[in-house]
Amino acid sequence: MKNISSNRSFFKTFLFVSFAVLFACQSSGQENQTFTTSGETVEINVISKETYQIMEHFGASDAWSGQFVGLWPNQKKNSIAELLFSNESDADGNPKGIGLSLWRFNVGAGSAEQGEQSGIRDEWRRAESFLSTDGSYDWSKQAGQVWFATAAQEFGVGKLLIFSNSPPVSMTKTGKAFAKDGESNLSVEKYEDFGEYLAQVVKGLTEKGLMVDYVSPVNEPQWDWSDGGQEGTPFWNNEIGGIVKALDYALDKNNLNTKIDVAEAGKINYLYEQADKNGRGEQISNFFNPESSNFIGDLKHVSRSISAHSYFTTSPYESAVRQRESLRSALNEIDGLSYWMSEYCILGGNGGEMNGNGRDLGIDPALYLAKVIHNDLTVSNASAWHWWLAISPYNYKDGLIYIDKEKADGNFYESKMLWALGNYSRFIRPGYQRLGVEINNQEKQSPEFLASAYQSADKSEVVLVIVNSGIKEMKMHLYEDGISNPIRSVYITSKDKDLELVEIDLALDYLTIPARSILTVVTEK
Numbered sequence: 354m355k356n357i358s359s360n361r362s363f364f365k366t367f368l369f370v371s372f373a374v375l376f377a378c379q380s381s382g383q384e385n386q387t388f389t390t391s392g393e394t395v396e397i398n399v400i401s402k403e404t405y406q407i408m409e410h411f412g413a414s415d416a417w418s419g420q421f422v423g424l425w426p427n428q429k430k431n432s433i434a435e436l437l438f439s440n441e442s443d444a445d446g447n448p449k450g451i452g453l454s455l456w457r458f459n460v461g462a463g464s465a466e467q468g469e470q471s472g473i474r475d476e477w478r479r480a481e482s483f484l485s486t487d488g489s490y491d492w493s494k495q496a497g498q499v500w501f502a503t504a505a506q507e508f509g510v511g512k513l514l515i516f517s518n519s520p521p522v523s524m525t526k527t528g529k530a531f532a533k534d535g536e537s538n539l540s541v542e543k544y545e546d547f548g549e550y551l552a553q554v555v556k557g558l559t560e561k562g563l564m565v566d567y568v569s570p571v572n573e574p575q576w577d578w579s580d581g582g583q584e585g586t587p588f589w590n591n592e593i594g595g596i597v598k599a600l601d602y603a604l605d606k607n608n609l610n611t612k613i614d615v616a617e618a619g620k621i622n623y624l625y626e627q628a629d630k631n632g633r634g635e636q637i638s639n640f641f642n643p644e645s646s647n648f649i650g651d652l653k654h655v656s657r658s659i660s661a662h663s664y665f666t667t668s669p670y671e672s673a674v675r676q677r678e679s680l681r682s683a684l685n686e687i688d689g690l691s692y693w694m695s696e697y698c699i700l701g702g703n704g705g706e707m708n709g710n711g712r713d714l715g716i717d718p719a720l721y722l723a724k725v726i727h728n729d730l731t732v733s734n735a736s737a738w739h740w741w742l743a744i745s746p747y748n749y750k751d752g753l754i755y756i757d758k759e760k761a762d763g764n765f766y767e768s769k770m771l772w773a774l775g776n777y778s779r780f781i782r783p784g785y786q787r788l789g790v791e792i793n794n795q796e797k798q799s800p801e802f803l804a805s806a807y808q809s810a811d812k813s814e815v816v817l818v819i820v821n822s823g824i825k826e827m828k829m830h831l832y833e834d835g836i837s838n839p840i841r842s843v844y845i846t847s848k849d850k851d852l853e854l855v856e857i858d859l860a861l862d863y864l865t866i867p868a869r870s871i872l873t874v875v876t877e878k
Contacts, residue, residue, distance in 0.1 A: 394828040394863060396793055399806040399815055401834050403789025406691065406736045408807060409658075410512050411778035412455030413437065413743035413753060414696070415498045417477050417583075419459070421760045422744055423497025433754055433765055434501065437743055438508035440779070446854035448844070451753075451775030454783050455512040456505040457739060458498055458565075460554055462519040462530035462584045471522075471581075472529050477746060477758070478583040480530075483554055484521045492557050502563050511783060514614065515554060516569035518584040520547045530584035535577040538586035541595060548599035552607045565611050567656065568604075569695070570596050573619035575630045589632050590639045594647035597640075601652040613654050615640055617695055618661035621733065622676055624692075625683035636661075641687045650687075658736070659684075660695035667725045668703035670800045677732035684734070693737035694729045699750035709750045716848045716869055718750050719769035720822040723871050726777055727803045727820060730787065740774060772852040776818050776844065776873045779852065784810040790817075802827060814841065817874040819866055827866045831874065838876040840864075846871040 415423075422430055439450030461480025464471035473479050481494040502513060519530040524546055525538040532538040539547060547570070555565045571588050578585035588596070593616055604611055616636050618624050627634035637659055641650040649655050661680075667673050684692050699718055700709040707721040729735045744765075745752025753771040757763030785807040792798055801823035807816045815838070821827055831837060843855040847870035866872055 394830065395802070396830045396832065397804050397817070397819070398791045398794075398835060399817065399831075399833040400789035400791065401808070404808075405787040405789070406730075406734045408781055408783060408785045408787065409691070409693070409737045410453075410455035410783055411774065411781070412453055412457055412512070412514070412695075412737070412739040413774075414457035414459060414516070414739070414741060415501050415743060416457075416459040416518075416741075417480065418742065418744040418746055418756060419501045420461075420465075420480065420495060420497040421477070422756060422765075423500035425762055429762070429765060430500070431504070433744065434504040434508065436754060436767065436771065438505050438510050440509060442854075446842075448775060448779050448852050450508075450779075451771060451852070452779040452782075453505070453510055454778065455514060455566075455737070455739065456502055456510050458502050458513060458515045458558075460515045460517045460551070461495060462517070462525070463522040464519075464530040464584055467522065467529070472531065473581050473583060475582075480518075480584060482521050483557060484523065484550055486523055488523075490553060490557060492561065499558070499561060499563070502558070503561070506563060512566045513558075513563060514567040514569060515551075515558070515565055516572060516614075516617070517551065518572045519578075519586050521550060524550070525586070531581050532578045532586045535579055535587055537588045537592055538578075539588075539592075539596070541592075544595050544599040545603070547596060548601075548603035551600055552603035552609060555604070555609055555611050556607060567612050567614045568600065569614040569617055569660070570600055571615070572617045573662065574616060575619040575623055575633045587633075590636060590647050591632075594640065594649055597649045597655065598652065601649075601654045604654045609654075611654065612656040613652070614656050614658070614660055614693070614695070615649070616659065616661075620664055621661045621666050621680050621694075624659060624661050625680050637683045637687060637690070641690055650690075657689055658691040658693050660693040660737075662696040663694050663725060663729060664697065664700050667697075667721075667728075668706045670706075670724070673725075673728055674732055677728055680733045691736045692733055693739070694733070694735040695737065695739045696741050697725065697729075697739070698741040698752075707750075710748075711750070712745075712748045712752075712755060713750055714755070714766060714768045716769050716846075719773035719846060720820065720869060720871070722770050723773045723776065723818075723820040724800065724803060724822065726774070727805055727818070730777075731805050734787075738777070740770075767851065769846060769851070772846040773871055775852045776846055776871045780816045780844075780873050780875060781807045781818075782809070785816065786810070788815065813878050815876045815878065817872075817876070819872040819874065821866045821868060821870055821872070824868050826868050828863045829866055830863055831876070833876070838878065841875045841877050843875075844873045 440452040463482030464479040574588035746758035803820040
């Protein structure tokens with residue numbers, strides 16, 4: 354494993370592209386051919402009149418390591434923050450960080466204060482609470498997390514979201530931060546208290562100089578959360594509706610402009626079907642259809658978006674696409690409703706495609722991640738995409754940056770997944786709009802070779818992200834509406850490159866995309 358406190362290699366890869374006007378895709382003579390990844394030259398055509406969602410943000414969360422790493426020595430935690438948040442480049446033009454545009458802050462339920470009596474076995478998965486048992490607020494708590502939220506703001510991260518896995522232990526039925534027997538851990542009588550508590554957290558963080566843009570009151574309400582693995586509680590849809598109404602009232606009463614994010618579904622299919630969770634599924638229609646008894650879409654503070662997690666729905670590839678097509682169809686039934694993919698890391702066996710077990714800093718999980726992002730953005734039209742653990746101490750594929758599991762100090766290690774996400778987050782900025790893409794005159798793309806395009810709000814540039822997970826390099830001609838545009842810059846993530854700037858040779862009339870790599874291409878209009 355490479356400790357990223359050492360110097361990064363700035364060795365530059367040479368890829369090639371022409372600025373000359375090339376033939377239009379329609380004249381390629383490949384109209385009736387099937388696109389494969391057998392090493393042939395391909396033509397990518399960006400269709401500027403084919404517009405889709407406007408991107409809002411890319412994010413990651415501080416759970417659970419932020420509480421400790423935010424108290425590490427300054428040099429190390431500053432270096433980690435730079436990797437996550439920076440939009441700057443070094444002297445060689447290589448990005449210093451992945452430029453996240455949203456940071457997720459885990460509002461703890463107080464299991465950390467309970468210690469071993471909390472019933473949560475792993476100390477790193479316990480969390481402090483700003484609310485003391487006597488009903489007062491202690492704003493010195495969660496200091497490490499506050500440090501990271503402040504650092505994010507100083508680096509220019511534009512949005513802050515706070516999320517709750519469980520209500521404070523002083524409000525829960527069990528007196529702990531996890532549930533019992535799969536029943537929700539908050540009684541109806543406590544909804545107003547919980548809403549007021551979250552509003553007070555927003556106010557308290559604001560007084561620390563942190564503007565809270567969104568609050569997410571429930572997390573993966575479909576799961577049981579009775580095993581003590583972490584803070585968490587299930588909820589029925591009608592309970593979520595009641596909590597959101599109470600929170601909306603509390604935000605309004607306290608003159609706050611924060612928006613409410615719902616409902617962080619455990620899988621994307623719970624948004625459009627009941628599946629195996631009757632009363633906890635069909636959340637799009639439950640919350641945003643005016644005829645539903647759980648309708649909350651007209652509340653002042655409810656965001657005009659709905660969120661879910663991509664877990665358990667990413668493999669096999671064909672199934673992943675079908676499920677996202679179903680999600681998109683359900684979203685289209687509600688005017689003006691956008692979709693956030695608000696949490697993901699690589700879990701489970703994924704049909705044998707990628708096992709979540711075992712830390713892997715290499716390119717294999719990075720390529721898998723890039724394909725997941727591509728499908729979430731291009732099939733389900735997600736306007737936001739958020740990773741789970743920004744900083745992980747675990748032997749699992751759940752981290753962008755990995756650390757030694759040491760509370761006071763330790764080493765940290767970059768993963769290729771960090772830079773794979775950076776191929777998107779660093780260059781596709783809030784306000785960019787996704788455009789249509791054809792490869793060899795076809796909209797359908799091969800799982801081994803994927804391309805998506807995004808145009809800046811002022812239409813001055815187009816960003817393409819190309820994922821070549823095949824074993825052969827590809828030669829590519831690039832067009833917009835059949836005409837080539839000047840290429841400003843190219844960045845690569847591969848086995849031995851971490852989002853590095855590529856030198857461009859104008860002598861050749863194609864761009865070479867190495868095997869098993871992710872490329873970001875920025876063109877000028």
